[in-house]
Amino acid sequence: MxxxxxxxxxxxxxxxxxxxxxxxxxxxxxxxxxxxxxxxxxxxxxxxxxxxxxxxxIEVPANAYLVRAGDDWKCERGFQRIDNQCSPIVVPTNAYLDDRGSEWRCERGFRKQGAGCVAVRVPTNAFIGYAGDDWSCEAGFRKQEAACVAVPGS
Structure with a gap:
């Protein structure tokens, strides 16, 4: 000063x-x-x-770019930072990269299980739920274990 x-x-x-x-x-x-x-x-x-x-x-690795302030770097879409490198994100079958491109999500009708996506098994009288990775029973039916059973009096 x-x-x-x-x-x-x-x-x-x-x-x-x-x-x-x-x-x-x-x-x-x-x-x-x-x-x-x-x-x-x-x-x-x-x-x-x-x-x-x-x-x-600043050493900027392959598949990376300087951030706006210019004193650090980020990986490009489809890559993740591991140590001081950008490694490709492995997107399994029935999955896609999220909006930011930094992780993957399962397509509608599939749910994440381990490093992959498995199909949601939809029983009779059910439909794929809002989130797309589970199911819900139709009106007049309720969930009971892996099935939809009729609600008495419906």
Whole structure:
């Protein structure tokens, strides 16, 4: 911080107060000077991360991209971050990638079981439920174990 400001003067951009004088601040490679009325400051360029007093390149693996701020990365759609790599998401039969592309979901009429999708067995007098991964009984019937039985008086 520019402590000289209280004395009626301040250092120009890129300099910092040291006692009664202004000393040019060092900006490391791959960095830029910040606009500040309080003295000297810098920030790393996009694609670089600050490590102590320098900027080091961010290693972006295959099938990844820098995030908006530019100091981290994310995997592309269809890939997941495992350690420092992007590995493909294995989409089983009767499944699809979700909207974000970061995980898979079973198609309607199938439910997730382990690393795959199994068909929902729909008994007589039943239908696939709203969520698509289970069944419900039609009107006048109730669920009893794996079947739909008539409700008395219906």
């Amino acid at each position: 520019d402590s000289s400001y209280d004395q009626g003067w301040r250092c120009n951009r890129g300099y910092r107060a040291v006692g009664e004088s202004c000393v040019k601040g060092e900006v490391p490679a791959h960095a830029y000077l910040l606009d500040s009325i309080h003295g000297f400051g810098w920030q790393c360029d996009r694609g670089f991360r600050q490590t102590q007093d320098r900027c080091v390149a």
